[in-house]
Amino acid sequence: MEKLVNNLHKNIFLKAYNKFYILFFLFLITFQLNAQIENGKKYTINEIVVTGNTSFNASTIITFSRLKKGDEVIFGGEKVADAVKKLWGSNLFGAIDLYFINIKEDTVDIEIKLTDLPELNEVRVEGVKKGKIDEILEENNLKPKVKVTENLITTSKNYIANKYKDKGFLNTKVNIVTAEVKNDSVEKQRVNMLVSVDKGQKVKIKNIVFEGNDQLSDKKLRKALKNTKRKNPIRVLKRSKYVEESYKEDLISLIDTYKENGFRDARVISDSIIYHDDETISLAINVEEGEKYTFGKIDFVGNTVYSDRFLQQILRINEGDTYNGVLLKKRIANEERPDGIDLTNYYQNFGYLFSTINPVEVSADGNVIDLEIRISEGKPAYFNTVGVKGNDITNDHVIYRELRTRPGELYSRANIIRTIRELGQLGFFDAQQIVPDIKNPNPVDGTVDVEYTVVERGSSQIELQGGFGGGGFIGTLGLSFNNFSIKNIFNKKAYTPVPRGDGQSLALRLQASQLFQTYSFSFSEPWFGGKKPFQLSTSLSYSRQFLFDPVTTRPDRDRNFDILGITFGVATKLKEPDDFFLLSQSISYQNYSLNNFNSGLFTFGDGFSNNLSYTIALTRNSVNDPIYPTQGSNFSTSAKLSLPYSLWNGVDYDELSEERNSLDINDPNDAVRIGEIDQERFKWLEFYKVKFKADWYTEVTDKLVLRPSVEFGFLGAYNNNRGVIPFERFFLGGDGLGNFSLDGREIIQLRGYPNQSLSSPDGASIYNKFSLELRYPITLGQGAKIYALSFVEGGASVDRFRDFNPFNIQRSAGLGLRIFMPAFGLLGIDFGHGFDPIPGQIQKNGWETHFIIGQQF
Incomplete structure (x- = not known):
């Protein structure tokens, strides 16, 4: 025992002795250094050398440090500190030391010792799905040759952890380790990186408990937490995950709820998270309500x-x-x-x-x-300069003519908002990215500048599709140029790939199958004359349809039906009752020529009909985005009228009607006479057609949009003895797309039922439809806009007004998806369930799938 104590004393003495020796040695070094370097003395740099583990050229390092031979420096002075700071700022080195060496009287050599930061060689990510690895690497800039710093590792860990915490993985742990690449022929130091992500189980909120709330119920307070919800199996739109940032915002909403109910002094005293063993948490929120005001x-x-x-x-x-x-x-x-x-x-x-x-x-x-x-109040402000930037394709005059804010005019916030809306409705720009920049407000002069930033989006469309219908394959090729420039049509340099930028519309379309071909051309100029919004448009179309032979199951080329049509139209914006109204008028002519084409509506298989009509329409469009509106409405009412030929053509239609009713269509001789009578009745079509449609858009919550809609159409005759014409009829049901019948019919969409199944084979003269849609966007990016929808709708069609009951309808409901891409227009799919039987059947129709191409609903 005594020996052990002596040894212990001896060891303690030796340790003390060693510490003394080390301190004495450091004192000698310091004394010697101070002897060589005098505080505040200036030294002239004789040489600068670069040492250490670096792949950079020495002269490059010296130049970058801004030190050079002949400079005067002070030990610990500003110039030396700036050199070290400059090198650190390059983010290229892991260690930097600067030494004074070879001190001789007034001269000194500088040694810059560096160790390069290692470069990233390879990265391996574990613990996440394969499809997410590239996303993580890109978002954190983890790619080869990137310098690996402590900051890069720390920020990457935090970013990945927070990314998954925002998705409800509250216990996410991220570990990043690096390993030097061995036996590397490259002189640079390189490391491989392993990123390990342990998401754990998704943490859900089991309960939200409130304390101190005597005036407002727990239910009302939970409702105030808009993005922080407890577990509920029937909730779809809001999940019960915990996201700290959203939770903090919800606590503000909680206090706002109190303020809305008179408790202006309400506050959250404390809040805490209670962890449970089953990977759930509870939130405890303690409030102080205060008094009601x-x-x-x-x-x-x-x-x-x-x-x-x-x-x-x-x-x-x-x-x-x-x-x-x-x-x-x-x-x-x-x-x-x-x-x-x-x-x-x-x-x-x-x-x-x-x-x-x-x-x-x-x-x-x-x-x-x-x-x-x-x-x-201050003094009134006036617009000084008004500009636009970002329009790489659309010419300035096309934009400036739509502006409601002009230099010298009184400032109006409403006019700025209206300008944004109308620029978006042009369809040339991404409506979500039109931004007004209010610049240089001058309260003294009472002036302000405004500059609109726009982002061009593809306004032209290519329609190339194929499908089966009408007895065979249908192919469609369509070209729509919605920002065309006809004045540059002979300018070769303007073809990119077509002349663009003047806001005109040009469309070409070809559709063909075994049973028909149709060709169409249309052009419109929205500002004819260039001084006011006066639209001039024209269209030309030709189609031929062949009669289907059920025996050979092929079209009969000797039996056809031709339609040649031409239309001229004008439209102008109105100022009363407000300037959202548009009045449009058009005159159209169609010639229907039948060659041995007896079917359904057409009892005169060899003959013709002429349709000369005038259409007048009044529309009011105040939606804020043509692709995904969140507010506004769209109303339209129109009347299409022919001349009342029966007033002057001298034909006794009463007598013809009596004769026709006395004949039997199944008797070959009577059928010929019926055809002759109908040829006389419909040589020149006499009719009037009235339509009405209205849509409303309301943002229920953030980007969740409700769209109710109502439609009505009526096709009538001036002379009842002459009867309703066999053209221009309504066919209800299906996806709303046109089909192989080219008799001027209008296809009315009603999802959940087969195409045109809710009207008689001859079509209807009256229809009505009600629709309610709920839309939510998946993405509203510039490249594509995608939104999901649910719908309920109903409608009916009849041939006689006495049979019309607006509430006796076929009903449906379902879900759908829409994708808008600038190059292809609108694409979509709907799954609709028809709750009622189609005419002639007993059981409900059930589920139908509808593909949507190029339509807006």
Whole structure:
């Protein structure tokens, strides 16, 4: 025992001795260094050498450090510090040391010792799906030759962990290790990286518990948490995952709910997460509600432009109302609705850009809050310069003619919003990316500049499709140029691949099958004359249809039906009742020529009909996006009229009708006479056709859009003895796409039923339809817009008005998907379930699949 103690004392003494020796040695070195380097003394650099493990050229390093021979430096001085800082800033080195060596009187050599950062060689990612690996590598810039720094490793770990935490994997752990590449012939140091991701189980919210809430129920408070929901098997749109960022935002929404109910002093005292063993958590939120308040007197101060009474009508908050701080804020300036009805918009829509409106509480006695709405109006502002950028294809004049903000005009926020909407409706730009930049506001001069940034999107479309229908294969080739420039049609340099930029529309279409061919051409100029929005359009079409022979199951080329049509139209925007209205008119002529073509509607197999008609339509379109509208409406009503030939052509249609009714269509001799009578009846088509359609778009929640729609159509005759014409009829049911019949019919979509199955074989003269759609976007990117939808709809068609009952309809419901790509237009698929039987059947129709090409619903 004594020996052990002596040894222990000896060891302690030796350790103390060693420490003393080391300290003494360091003192000698420091003394010697101080002897060589005098504090504050300037030395002239004699030589600069680069050492260490680096692949960079020495002269490059020296030049980059900005040190050079002959410079005067001070040990620890600013120039030396700047050199080290400059080298560190390059993010190329893992270690940097700068030494003073070979000190001789007033000269010194500088040694820069460097160790290069290793470069990334290969990366392996474990713990995630194969399809996500490239995404992780790209988002974190983990690619070969990237310098591997501690910052790169740390930020990558945090990014990946947060990425999966946002998806509900709250316990995600990420580990990143590197290993030097051995036996590498390359001189540079390189490392391989292993990224291990352990997502764990998805953590769901089992329960949300509130404490301290006596006035508002748990149910109401849970509803206030818009993105943080507890587990519920029937919830589809909102999952029960925990996302910290969304949760923090929801706590603000929780307090807003209290403020909306009069509790302006409410606050969250504490909140905590309770972890459970079954990979779930509970949230405990402790609130302090405070007392309930009501609005007292509200006075307006500083207003000269608008009266107190007018401002009160806009504010719409009265004395005695429950205090609602959120509503008060929205009625003063609603940031969610830039075109909303609020005080700020009323000032800014009439030039008062520099106005400020602030509510100030002047008293809160007895929980009654008296307010002063203090207004500083400022002077009216006028637009100074108005510009556009980003239009690489569309010519400036096409954009400027749509602008509702012009230099010298009074500033109007409403006109800026309207300009954004109308530029989006052109279809040449991505409506989601049109941004107005308010620049150089000058309260002294009362001027402001505005510049609109647009992003071009492909407005031309190629339609190339094939399918089976009408007894065979149908092929379609269509070219639509919606930003055409006809003035450059002979300019070879303008073909990129076609002349573009003047906002005109040119469309060519060819469709053919065994049973028919159709060719069409159309052109429109929206600003004919260039001074006002006066659209001039024309179209020309020709089609031929062959009669199907059920015996040979092939078309009979000797029996055909030709249609030649031409249309001229004009349209102009109206200013009353508001400038969303468009009045359009057109004159069209179609010649129907039948050659041994007896079928259904056409009892005169060898003959012809002429259709000269005038169409007038009034539409009002205020939607904010032509592809995915979130607000606005679209109404249209039209009347298509022929001349009343029976008033002057001298034909007794009463006598012809009586004779026709006395004949038997099944008797060959009578059938010939019926054909002669019908040829006389329909030599020149006499009819009137009235249609109405309305769509509304309402954003229920963020980007979730409700679209109700109603349609009605009626085809009538001036002379009942002459009868309703066999053309221009309505055929209800299916996907709404046209088919092989070319008799001027209109195909009305009603999903959940076969095409045209809800009308008689001869078509209908009356139809109505109701539809309700709920849409939600998957992506609204520039390359493609994709949204999902659900729908319920119903409709009916009849041939006589006495049979018409708008509520006796065939009903359906279903789901669908739409994809809009600029080059191909709209594509989609619908799965519809028909709840009612089609005419002639007993059982409900059931499920139908519909493919949508080039249509908007």
